Amino acid sequence: MGDSRDVILARIRGALGDRPDPRPVPREYQRTRDFPSVLDLFAERVADYRAIVHRVTDPVELIRSALAGKRVAVASDAPPEWLVPEVTWLREPLTNADLDACDGVLTGCAVGIAETGTIVLDGGVAQGRRALTLLPDYHLCVVRADQVVGTVPEALARLEPTRPLTFVSGPSATSDIEMDRVEGVHGPRTLEVLIVSQ
Amino acid sequence: MGDTARNPVTWLGSPAFPTAAKTALADDQLRRNLKHATGLIRTKRAGAVAELPDWEQLRLSGEAIKDDVLANLDTYLLRFEESVAARGGTVHWARDAAEANEIVLRLAREAGADEVVKIKSMATMEIGLNEALQAGGVTPIETDLAELIVQLGNDRPSHILVPAIHRNRTEIRDIFKAAMPGTEDLTDEPVELAAAARAFLRRKFLSAKVAVSGANFGVAETGSVVVVESEGNGRMCLTLPETLITVMGIEKLVPTWQDLEVFLQLLPRSSTAERMNPYTSVWTGVTPGDGPRDFHLVLVDNGRTDTLASTVGRQALRCIRCSACLNVCPVYERTGGQAYGSVYPGPIGAILAPQLGGDMHDKHAASLPFASSLCGACFEVCPVRIDIPSVLVHLRAKAVEAKPKYSPEAIGMAAMSWVMAGPRRFRAAQRLAVAGRLLSRGGRIRGLPFPGSKWTDSRDLPAPAKESFSAWWKRTRG
Numbered sequence: 001m002g003d004s005r006d007v008i009l010a011r012i013r014g015a016l017g018d019r020p021d022p023r024p025v026p027r028e029y030q031r032t033r034d035f036p037s038v039l040d041l042f043a044e045r046v047a048d049y050r051a052i053v054h055r056v057t058d059p060v061e062l063i064r065s066a067l068a069g070k071r072v073a074v075a076s077d078a079p080p081e082w083l084v085p086e087v088t089w090l091r092e093p094l095t096n097a098d099l100d101a102c103d104g105v106l107t108g109c110a111v112g113i114a115e116t117g118t119i120v121l122d123g124g125v126a127q128g129r130r131a132l133t134l135l136p137d138y139h140l141c142v143v144r145a146d147q148v149v150g151t152v153p154e155a156l157a158r159l160e161p162t163r164p165l166t167f168v169s170g171p172s173a174t175s176d177i178e179m180d181r182v183e184g185v186h187g188p189r190t191l192e193v194l195i196v197s198q
Numbered sequence: 199m200g201d202t203a204r205n206p207v208t209w210l211g212s213p214a215f216p217t218a219a220k221t222a223l224a225d226d227q228l229r230r231n232l233k234h235a236t237g238l239i240r241t242k243r244a245g246a247v248a249e250l251p252d253w254e255q256l257r258l259s260g261e262a263i264k265d266d267v268l269a270n271l272d273t274y275l276l277r278f279e280e281s282v283a284a285r286g287g288t289v290h291w292a293r294d295a296a297e298a299n300e301i302v303l304r305l306a307r308e309a310g311a312d313e314v315v316k317i318k319s320m321a322t323m324e325i326g327l328n329e330a331l332q333a334g335g336v337t338p339i340e341t342d343l344a345e346l347i348v349q350l351g352n353d354r355p356s357h358i359l360v361p362a363i364h365r366n367r368t369e370i371r372d373i374f375k376a377a378m379p380g381t382e383d384l385t386d387e388p389v390e391l392a393a394a395a396r397a398f399l400r401r402k403f404l405s406a407k408v409a410v411s412g413a414n415f416g417v418a419e420t421g422s423v424v425v426v427e428s429e430g431n432g433r434m435c436l437t438l439p440e441t442l443i444t445v446m447g448i449e450k451l452v453p454t455w456q457d458l459e460v461f462l463q464l465l466p467r468s469s470t471a472e473r474m475n476p477y478t479s480v481w482t483g484v485t486p487g488d489g490p491r492d493f494h495l496v497l498v499d500n501g502r503t504d505t506l507a508s509t510v511g512r513q514a515l516r517c518i519r520c521s522a523c524l525n526v527c528p529v530y531e532r533t534g535g536q537a538y539g540s541v542y543p544g545p546i547g548a549i550l551a552p553q554l555g556g557d558m559h560d561k562h563a564a565s566l567p568f569a570s571s572l573c574g575a576c577f578e579v580c581p582v583r584i585d586i587p588s589v590l591v592h593l594r595a596k597a598v599e600a601k602p603k604y605s606p607e608a609i610g611m612a613a614m615s616w617v618m619a620g621p622r623r624f625r626a627a628q629r630l631a632v633a634g635r636l637l638s639r640g641g642r643i644r645g646l647p648f649p650g651s652k653w654t655d656s657r658d659l660p661a662p663a664k665e666s667f668s669a670w671w672k673r674t675r676g
Contacts, residue, residue, distance in 0.1 A: 004291040004292060004293045004297060005291040007293055008275075008291055008293060008448065008497070008499045008503065009272050009275070009276075011499065011503035011504075012271050012272045012275075012448075012503055012506065013272055014503075014507070015503050015504070015506035015507035015512075016269065016271070016272075016506065017507075018509060019269070020265070020268075020269040020509075021269075022266060022269055022270070023262055023265065023266070024262075025259060025262040025263050025266060026255070026258050026259055026262055027259055028252070028255040028258070028259075029252040029255040029256045029259055029460070030251070030252045030255075031459075045473065048473075049476075096404055096438065097404070100400070100404065113474075115473065116466075116473040116474035117473060117474065118474045123485070123488055129487060129488035129489070130433065130436075130437045130479075130488055130489055131437050131438065131488075134430065134433050134434065134437055152459050152462050152463050153456075153459040156455065156456065156458060156459045156462075157456075161417065161420045161422045161455040161480065161482065162285065162420055162421075162422065162482040162483075163482075163485070164479075164480070164481050164482075164485050164488050164489060165478075165479070165480035165481075166433065166477065166478070166479055166480075167462075167474065167477065167478035167479075167480075168476070168477060169472070169473070169474040169475065169476050169477075170476055171476070172428070172429055172430040172476055172477070173428050173429070173476045174343050174388075174392055174428050174429045175359075175360065175428060175470045176342070176343040176344035176347070176360050176362060176428075176429075177343070177367050177370060177388040177391060177392075178231075178234060178235050178238070178366060178367060178388070179235040179236075179238050179239045179360055179363065179470075180238060180388065181470070181472070182388040182389050182392055183389075184389060184392055184393065184396070185343060185392045185395060185396055185428075185429035185430055185431065186341075186396055186399065186400075186403070186429050186430035186431045186433075186434055187429070187430025187433060187476070187477060188430075
């Protein structure tokens with residue numbers, strides 16, 4: 001509809017007959033903050049959303065105890081040491097029906113944001129495509145200490161915007177009933193986070 | 199389609215606000231539900247905002263970024279179109295609601311869909327997309343919990359963020375039990391209600407060929423589109439179907455990726471009063487092997503360029519649809535959203551709906567700028583600093599201008615200016631006003647004789663003081 005495009009652009013130019021002066025955008029807000037411990041804050045804020053949080057030096061033992069005996073989806077490039085034999089691992093290619101029927105998913109992440117308790121997935125190493133962390137009812141996510149930043153501006157600066165990004169802050173939830181947050185609608189109803197630091 | 203096509207932003211046949219408000223005020227259950235929900239969210243928002251030491255600086259940036267977008271809207275739209283196309287998306291332009299609906303219906307049919315799953319979107323509600331799809335033989339399925347409650351209850355939305363805010367948990371349970379098979383034993387526990395919605399919609403997500411979404415932000419620089427949500431229904435729609443159609447108002451842009459750092463802080467704390475909403479999705483065109491294979495973006499004008507032409511009114515286009523202004527508004531809290539007779543209720547709706555509709559001769563639209571006490575709470579909480587009271591006053595003047603000369607307001611204003619133009623007339627009127635006390639009970643006048651009844655039908659009037667200020671001055675200081 002090249003026609004409508006021209007009409008709308010002409011309408012805009014007509015409406016801006018006064019061409020308002022471009023004001024410089026003030027950027028006085030803080031891009032970083034002085035948090036005493038970014039990792040402590042991240043753990044506390046993720047837990048605030050009623051996610052389950054563990055601090056570990058090596059994730060393998062917790063992966064074993066959390067997932068033993070279960071059928072768990074995993075990205076094709078997950079670190080081999082995560083793939084303990086007590087778990088039935090489901091590797092791509094997986095159908096939506098496979099993902100819907102499995103017990104959970106294990107992934108890494110791209111960035112963690114301490115102030116908001118957020119995990120960002122970008123489809124990079126150990127994360128897989130978006131459906132992988134969406135259809136299973138349980139998500140176990142491994143976050144390395146060096147992936148955690150303090151603030152939202154710091155996180156966006158680390159991300160590549162043209163990758164498919166998913167910001168996850170706690171398990172699926174809704175505020176639609178009397179404006180009170182309750183967990184568990186369409187996404188994973190349980191989110192468990194392993195923060196790995198030496 | 200001509201420029202005369204009716205803009206569906208207000209609901210056809212809606213009574214003027216004072217009439218609708220009167221009905222709403224008589225509904226005790228509605229008022230209890232609203233008081234509870236808005237009270238809860240107001241307290242939470244205050245806490246979420248107080249946590250950030252630089253909140254005011256973020257608001258100033260948000261305001262300036264959006265003003266920059268509006269002042270250069272043509273440039274940013276062209277940049278955005280180019281970026282989306284470069285990543286494999288297809289951009290469509292729609293002058294009005296009818297054209298946007300035609301485009302979406304055509305795309306859905308071309309994809310072979312007889313039903314589409316939908317993410318909650320103000321833009322699609324504004325253009326009446328569901329009705330248009332239905333009429334064209336495609337069934338729209340709302341997947342947001344509150345939208346589902348509204349759709350299954352054959353109801354209308356009453357809030358920008360929580361369209362079913364006027365319903366409490368027991369009412370929601372009754373709606374679900376009537377509409378969903380196998381829910382005979384459902385209780386009114388929110389967790390159970392959410393689980394019922396999950397089971398009901400899961401098969402739809404897995405089988406849908408086409409999804410329709412709105413957009414919270416579009417990034418001109420990169421062509422990225424952002425959807426902010428809570429439940430994961432948005433992720434389902436954005437990820438599983440093969441075709442994704444996004445309907446976006448032309449004003450929803452930000453210039454750069456970095457600009458999002460401001461809005462991803464302002465929006466969640468202002469809307470659901472959380473540090474961050476559970477899920478935010480960002481995508482750019484199509485990504486092979488991940489998500490939809492076809493991505494269509496429909497850019498909608500529908501009254502926005504008319505709004506942009508008003509130097510006072512254009513600031514309404516900064517709105518990021520957080521709904522904080524609804525939750526603090528004393529008028530909204532008492533009447534609820536449906537009384538506004540528009541997709542956009544509350545203070546922002548009172549300035550947005552009449553401007554997008556563009557017809558102040560319409561009695562209903564012209565009544566909306568008067569649905570406010572001008573207390574200013576809406577400006578205080580607005581994350582992009584829209585001066586709603588000033589725009590309300592500006593639109594009130596437009597509404598009065600559009601009225602016939604002999605309307606009660608025009609006569610009243612003319613009489614008032616005649617009285618106030620002469621000191622003797624003014625003093626005489628003041629003495630007369632003291633007689634007004636005889637009409638009052640407890641300091642309030644609840645009903646004036648005609649033509650004053652036009653005013654007191656929908657509001658009380660404070661009784662005039664026993665003594666005028668000038669009489670008091672004369673007596674005590676004279």
